Every structure is written in structure tokens, then in C-alpha cells.
Amino acid sequence: MDFSRPTYTLEEATRKLEGYCAYQERCHKEVVQKLRDMRMIPDAIDHIVVHLIDHNFLNEERFSMSYARGKFNIKKWGRNRITQELKRRDISQYNIKKAVAQLNTAAYLETLDTLAKKRLDGIKETNSQKRRKKLADYLLYRGWESHLVYDKITELIK
Structure with a gap:
């Protein structure tokens, strides 16, 4: 057993992920991966993700809009690349369309x-x-x- 990495209670992990999501917009996939890296069990992951959504720390639509704006304004990506990258992050087709449509x-x-x-x-x-x-x-x-x-x-x- 690996004792070098810390373990987290449900409460500690929830607080840590609230900070993680408050720092910058995150997609569900990033949050779940972070929780897996923290070695949380699947039930705890589900519980924390639901908490983050309920308290508006995690919002897929807000993430996709912000992601599209940022990649267009900063990296000068076109719609195809933005769409492709959002798909890689398992964002819904509806949110991808909405995010790409917002570009002036x-x-x-x-x-x-x-x-x-x-x-x-x-x-x-x-x-x-x-x-x-x-x-x-x-x-x-x-x-x-x-x-x-x-x-x-x-x-x-x-």
C-alpha cells in the first residue's frame, strides 16, 4: 500500500474540489479525474460531483462558453478546433453548439x-x-x- 499520498474524508475532498472549481472553470471530466487521482471511491465521486453542481461550482454550459471564448480570443482557434477539444472533454452537443454560436x-x-x-x-x-x-x-x-x-x-x- 502506498502511504506517501494523503487520504481525504468526504468533507475534505468536497472543500478541496470547491477550491479547484472556484479557481477556474472545470468540466465534469476534469473533476472526476481529479477525484480519482485523490483515490476517492465511486460513491464519493458521485456525491461530490452532485454537490458541486447543486452549489454551482460545476456548470458544463458555463465551462463550454468560457472555454470557447478563451481559446478563440487567446489562442486564435477556429470553430472546428474548439468543437473537437470540447468533444474530447465529453461536453454535450447542445453545449458545444451554444458555445461555438456565441462567437461573434x-x-x-x-x-x-x-x-x-x-x-x-x-x-x-x-x-x-x-x-x-x-x-x-x-x-x-x-x-x-x-x-x-x-x-x-x-x-x-x-
Whole structure:
């Protein structure tokens, strides 16, 4: 038996997870994993998760909205990448749609334009076909929709 890691009572674990959720928005999957790492039994995990939801420490809709805003504003991710990452966190389809829909279309297209121009300035390739491919790969990796990416490339590279 491993005695080096602490054990927690139900009350201690609940308080610890309240702090964990208050510090930043968390999804259910992160909270359950944290409780498993604390070696809590399944009944205790269920009890604590219900408590966190009831006391509004844990809210999947709020998490998904915050996550989408943050990844778009800070990392400049497109809708596809945000959707993919939320799915990885087992967020419901309803909440994913709602989170992605909140992104302002004008700001979204403006960000794509800025990002594409900045990246294009950094591509040293002289062959226009290779420049197109490098720019497309970059923008698609970041989760921008392909039709927007190809329209932007056509606009920027003659």
C-alpha cells in the first residue's frame, strides 16, 4: 500500500474540489479525474460531483462558453478546433453548439484575416503553390473551416 499520498474524508475532498472549481472553470471530466487521482471511491465521486453542481461550482454550459471564448480570443482557434477539444472533454452537443454560436461572426472573420496575413508574412517560401499549402495547413490545424481558409488563401495569394 502506498502511504506517501494523503487520504481525504468526504468533507475534505468536497472543500478541496470547491477550491479547484472556484479557481477556474472545470468540466465534469476534469473533476472526476481529479477525484480519482485523490483515490476517492465511486460513491464519493458521485456525491461530490452532485454537490458541486447543486452549489454551482460545476456548470458544463458555463465551462463550454468560457472555454470557447478563451481559446478563440487567446489562442486564435477556429470553430472546428474548439468543437473537437470540447468533444474530447465529453461536453454535450447542445453545449458545444451554444458555445461555438456565441462567437461573434465579424470578430471571427477579422481574426482569420489578421492571423492569415501574419502567418503569410512569416512564410519564406517563394513557390506560390507551396505558400498556399503552408498557409492552409497552418489555418486548418488551428481549426478554421476549410471553405473560409481556401477563400482567404485565394484572396491573399494571387
